[in-house]
Amino acid sequence: MLLLIVLRVGTLSARPFCDSIIVVNKGLGGNNSNELLARLDADVLTLKPNLVVLMVGTNDFLNTKKLVSMEQYQLNLKTIATSIKESGSQLIVMSSPPVDSTFLYQRHDKSLYADVPNIMLQTVNGMVAKMALETDVFYINLFDKFQSHNIPIHNQDLFIRNEYNSGSNDGVHPTDLGYHFIAKVIHQFIVKNDELSSVRTIVCFGDSITKGVGSSKRNSYPAQLEQMLNAGVVKH
Secondary structure: OOOOOOOOOOOOOOOOOOOOOOOEEEOOOOOHHHHHHHHHHOOOOHHHHHHEEEEOOHHHOOOOOOOOOOHHHHHHHHHHHHHHHHHHOOOEOOOOOOOOOOHHHOOOOOOHOOOHHHHHHHHHHHHHHHHHHHHHOEEHHHHHHHHHOOOOOOOOOEEEEEHHHHOOOOOOOHHHHHHHHHHHHHHHHHHHOOHHHHHOOOOEHHHOHHHHOOOHOOOOOOOHHHHHHHHOOOOO
């Protein structure tokens, strides 16, 4: 049984369980927080969603071609969160999942990292949790959800793409099962907090993990989340 532990720092209103829920995937591969901020207006605010699910940070700290300082990342994230909240949308901020560092080092120069990748992500997560409290939005520690299931295990687990499960030395992007896991965490969060009844439109905003790189479009976490949310919905 999956244990869902979240930091709740906001509330959503209620509506009847009658309309289907639309989940829009606004993930773009390779994006860091600078690039999300640049497309925030066009890809999120103009859509006026009831809820935004935001996940960004993997490229800021692990993609050696897109590295961003902690200070700049923090400023970008707070600006994005504040803008979304001021637009009238609710916001869930998620931490990035852990990575298989052995495979990451095969694709990126290890000397460019300030610390061990997963240690850096844990540090970032603490900052993201603090920002969520300060801006009064929701926070889900996705990193801890994966690690509580001992994921990743180098070249053994079925949740993060590796040579064993997909013939790839990826180490960063989830498999179909990993994307299902992310969708389930978000779904359980909404159901547990009785906020499903308030949501008609959701925008999932992020990088390649949101986009669903390494999987088919229908198996991305936004697509699987939409299926879960609409299971049993009575349509007019």
